[in-house]
Amino acid sequence: MNENINKLREEVWLELEKIADLEALEKFRVKYLGKKGAITALLRSMGSLPKEERPLFGKAVNELSTEVEEKLEEKEAQLMEAKRARQLAEEALDVTLPGRAPRLGHRHPLKQVMEEIEEIFLNMGYTIADGREVEDDFHNFEALNIPKDHPSRDMQDTFWISSDTLIRTHTSSVQSRVMEKQDPPVRIIAPGRVYRCDDDVTHSPMFHQVEGLVVDKGITFGDLKWTLTVFIKALFGQERQVRFRPSYFPFTEPSCEVDVSCFVCNGKGCRLCKNTGWIEILGAGMVHPNVLKIAGYHTKVYTGFAFGLGIERIAMLRYGIDDIRLFYESDMRFLSQF
Numbered sequence: 001m002n003e004n005i006n007k008l009r010e011e012v013w014l015e016l017e018k019i020a021d022l023e024a025l026e027k028f029r030v031k032y033l034g035k036k037g038a039i040t041a042l043l044r045s046m047g048s049l050p051k052e053e054r055p056l057f058g059k060a061v062n063e064l065s066t067e068v069e070e071k072l073e074e075k076e077a078q079l080m081e082a083k084r085a086r087q088l089a090e091e092a093l094d095v096t097l098p099g100r101a102p103r104l105g106h107r108h109p110l111k112q113v114m115e116e117i118e119e120i121f122l123n124m125g126y127t128i129a130d131g132r133e134v135e136d137d138f139h140n141f142e143a144l145n146i147p148k149d150h151p152s153r154d155m156q157d158t159f160w161i162s163s164d165t166l167i168r169t170h171t172s173s174v175q176s177r178v179m180e181k182q183d184p185p186v187r188i189i190a191p192g193r194v195y196r197c198d199d200d201v202t203h204s205p206m207f208h209q210v211e212g213l214v215v216d217k218g219i220t221f222g223d224l225k226w227t228l229t230v231f232i233k234a235l236f237g238q239e240r241q242v243r244f245r246p247s248y249f250p251f252t253e254p255s256c257e258v259d260v261s262c263f264v265c266n267g268k269g270c271r272l273c274k275n276t277g278w279i280e281i282l283g284a285g286m287v288h289p290n291v292l293k294i295a296g297y298h299t300k301v302y303t304g305f306a307f308g309l310g311i312e313r314i315a316m317l318r319y320g321i322d323d324i325r326l327f328y329e330s331d332m333r334f335l336s337q338f
Contacts, residue, residue, distance in 0.1 A: 005060050008038055012068055022079050029072055039065050109338040110208055110327055113315045114191055117210050120234045121189045124227070126212065129188040131174035133195075137164045143176035144251040145290040157197035159205075167195040170308065172251065175213040179295035184302050185216035191311075204324050208311035213287070215297065215304030221254070221286055224305035228284060232260055235314070241267060243278055252285025252306055263317065279317060282309035 012032055019025050032038050042061045046054050107115075118128060142148070159167040174190035191210040198205060214223070229242045241261035249255040259280050262273035269275035284307035289299045312324050319338070321327075326334050 005042065005057075005064055008042070009064055009067075012064075013071075016071055016075060019075060019079075022076065022083070025072065025075055025079060032068055033065065033072075039068065103332070103336075106335055106338055108327075108335065109315050109319060110311050112338060113318065114208060114210070114311050117231075117235065117309075117311070117314075118189065118191060120231055121212065124230070126187050126189050129174050129178050129190045130192065131168075131171070131177055131190065133168055133193060134161065135166060135168040135173045137166065139176045139180075140166060140168055140170075140173045143180075143291070143294050144172050145288045145294075146250050150250060159195050159197060169196055170194050171209045171211045172306070172308065175211060175306065176291075176295065178213070179215065179291075179297065184297060184304075185214075186304070187214050187216075188212065204312065204328065206328075207324070209308055210311060211306065211308040213304065213306045215287065215292070215302055217302060219286075219303045219305060221305070224284055224286065224307070227305075228258055228282070228307060232258070232281070236260055236263070236318075239266075247283060247285075249283060249285055251288050251291050253288045255283065255285035258282050258284060258307075281314065281317070282307055284308070 015028060019028055030037065034040065039061060042064075043058070046057055046061075049057055122128070137148075141150075158169050161167065171190040171192045171194060174192070175188070178186060178188055178190075189210055189212045192208065193206055194209050195206050196203075212227075214227070225244060232242050233240055240263075243259040243261075244256045245259065247255045247257040257280055259278035261267040262270060262277055262279055264270050264272045265277065267277035269277050273279050284305065287304040287306050292299045292302060292304070312327060315321065315327070316324065
């Protein structure tokens with residue numbers, strides 16, 4: 001029987017040396033130490049031995065079982081270490097290589113244009129006024145000489161929340177609230193988001209405006225022309241030419257639209273300016289007397305002018321962008337250019 005034990009020992013060591021992974025090691029353990037394993041079978045065979053041989057035989061088999069368990073533990077430790085080494089080799093990082101710099105954010109092009117416009121007017125002595133985006137009918141329309149039955153309301157598609165509450169269609173509502181609370185002189189700009197039911201490559205249901213208001217004694221259309229000319233040349237360059245055209249807005253009288261000479265053709269005519277040499281950039285005019293009356297201002301004493309421009313339009317013209325929706329898609333390939 002000792003020969004059987006020695007033979008099995010040699011078989012175990014030879015097979016154990018060949019094992020190269022943990023899965024094979026587990027199969028080896030089951031083969032020799034499992035309930036139906038070879039070493040377990042030797043222990044069960046003791047019943048066929050004479051009583052005097054059983055103790056020595058049992059001791060020899062137990063010693064073999066202990067040896068195998070110890071060798072299994074050693075082999076398992078070796079295989080685990082080898083597995084960790086392979087993983088480290090596969091996942092190795094060269095710490096001497098330069099790291100990847102984090103992608104830095106950029107100020108949004110609309111924010112850049114907005115801040116530049118604000119800076120120009122701040123340097124001209126204006127203050128910045130802010131106001132609510134959810135507005136009532138009175139301050140958004142009626143206080144600006146747009147009564148409920150006025151046909152000019154058809155010019156704007158409005159997001160109504162209730163019969164008297166809406167999301168503002170222009171930042172002129174800020175002007176009406178400022179005049180309601182502040183006596184002249186008034187010299188403000190009102191930048192912010194506005195909302196209209198419109199959505200295509202050149203229009204968005206949400207966009208940004210900057211509107212300006214000046215009210216004081218002796219304000220004339222000449223003051224308006226000087227202010228906007230200085231502003232436009234500061235924003236687009238001193239070489240730009242400025243043109244004022246008659247127009248209509250219910251809250252100003254007289255009203256005008258302001259054009260700037262084309263950036264591409266310098267007034268010669270091209271696709272951008274539709275061969276006119278001019279590009280419209282804003283609307284303006286003298287504050288309508290009715291607007292002053294509603295605010296409680298004495299129309300015989302005070303006059304004023306107002307103007308408004310779209311930030312998206314200015315940015316599209318400045319950067320040559322042909323789709324307004326690019327501003328809102330959060331595409332880093334687009335935004336990182338600014």
